[in-house]
Amino acid sequence: AQSVTQLGSHVSVSEGALVLLRCNYSSSVPPYLFWYVQYPNQGLQLLLKYTTGATLVKGINGFEAEFKKSETSFHLTKPSAHMSDAAEYFCAVSPLNYGGATNKLIFGTGTLLAVQP
Amino acid sequence: DTAVSQTPKYLVTQMGNDKSIKCEQNLGHDTMYWYKQDSKKFLKIMFSYNNKELIINETVPNRFSPKSPDKAHLNLHINSLELGDSAVYFCASSQEQGATEAFFGQGTRLTVV
Numbered sequence: 699a700q701s702v703t704q705l706g707s708h709v710s711v712s713e714g715a716l717v718l719l720r721c722n723y724s725s726s727v728p729p730y731l732f733w734y735v736q737y738p739n740q741g742l743q744l745l746l747k748y749t750t751g752a753t754l755v756k757g758i759n760g761f762e763a764e765f766k767k768s769e770t771s772f773h774l775t776k777p778s779a780h781m782s783d784a785a786e787y788f789c790a791v792s793p794l795n796y797g798g799a800t801n802k803l804i805f806g807t808g809t810l811l812a813v814q815p
Numbered sequence: 816d817t818a819v820s821q822t823p824k825y826l827v828t829q830m831g832n833d834k835s836i837k838c839e840q841n842l843g844h845d846t847m848y849w850y851k852q853d854s855k856k857f858l859k860i861m862f863s864y865n866n867k868e869l870i871i872n873e874t875v876p877n878r879f880s881p882k883s884p885d886k887a888h889l890n891l892h893i894n895s896l897e898l899g900d901s902a903v904y905f906c907a908s909s910q911e912q913g914a915t916e917a918f919f920g921q922g923t924r925l926t927v928v
Contacts, residue, residue, distance in 0.1 A: 732916075741819070741905060741919035742858075786856060802848070802871055803917060805858040 700725045700793045704806035712814050717761075717776040719809045721789030724770065729791035731772040732803065733763055736786040745787075748772065759783070784813045818842050819920040821906050827926045828896055835892045836923045838906030844918070845911050846870070847889035849881060852903040852922070861904075864889055865911075893925075901927045 705720040723729060730749045734742040746757025753765040759782075763774045772789060789806040819840045828834050840847060848871075849861040863871035867883040878894045893900060906920040 734919075736856075739922075741921045742907075743919070744916055747916060788858065802860045802863060802873075803850075803858075804860075808856045808858075 700729065700791060700804055702789050702791055702804055702806035704787075704789050704809050706809055707807065708810045708812065710812040710814060711779045713781055714778050717774070717779045717783065717811065719774040719787050719789075719811065721763075721772045721774065721806060722770050723772065723789075723791050725791065725793060727794050728765075728767055729793045731763075731765060732790040732792070733757065733761070733772075733774050734788045734790060734805075736788065736808075738785075742788065745774070779811075779813045781813050781815065784811055786810050817920075819906055819908055819918050821904075821920040821923050823923060824921060825924050825926075827928065830896055830898060830927055832896050833892070833894045834896060834925070835890055836904055836906075836925070837888070837890045838920060839888050840906075840908040840918070841887065842908055842910075842918060843887075844908040845886055846909045847883065847886070848907040848909075848917065849889065849891050850905040850907060850919075852905060854902070858905070862889075862891075896925075896927045898927050901925055 701724045703722045732747045733745040746755050748765045756762045761776045786808045788808050790803040821838050846865045848863045852858045861875045862881045864883045880892045883889045903922045905922045907917040909917045
């Protein structure tokens with residue numbers, strides 16, 4: 699079964715510091731990959747996604763992620779954290795099979811990002 | 816002009832009751848979903864519908880019955896509510912099956928007492 703692992707349920711950084719949120723997936727066929735952000739009492743908002751093509755993808759709010767097939771990873775980074783980045787971040791995969799894309803997202807357990815002044 | 820809207824936002828009810836959550840999307844998408852987020856924030860898909868047809872049912876108890884009267888609506892009816900049903904339920908939609916982006920509603924926080 700496909701799964702998503704997010705290392706670190708809580709990450710705390712200082713404002714202006716690098717943000718690195720880790721995500722690894724297990725899949726025999728590289729899936730589509732996503733990062734979603736959830737602000738308190740809100741729904742999920744897509745930050746960025748990887749489907750095909752360039753392995754470094756840029757998203758909203760200055761975030762980017764790199765797909766590394768050899769490491770089965772899709773870590774999320776942002777060069778300089780802002781207070782407004784404090785939220786829960788979810789890595790997700792949309793599994794592919796040899797018939798094409800499937801129809802669901804499998805989420806990691808989430809990483810709560812705290813940004814200290 | 817909310818893209819995916821759910822009602823109600825909060826729902827508190829007693830064990831054994833039957834309740835419904837409504838979802839509507841105005842994005843013109845063909846596929847809609849229900850996800851459950853438990854108290855540890857873990858998100859798991861429950862159902863997926865494509866053009867009113869059930870595509871995914873992820874071993875959800877049959878007390879949960881989704882209904883899609885048209886492709887813009889996907890409602891969730893829950894019978895005989897149990898304490899363990901307490902969670903946040905998210906509706907989502909995407910352009911088509913296997914689409915690369917899902918748009919989520921604000922969630923419905925269900926508390927069973």
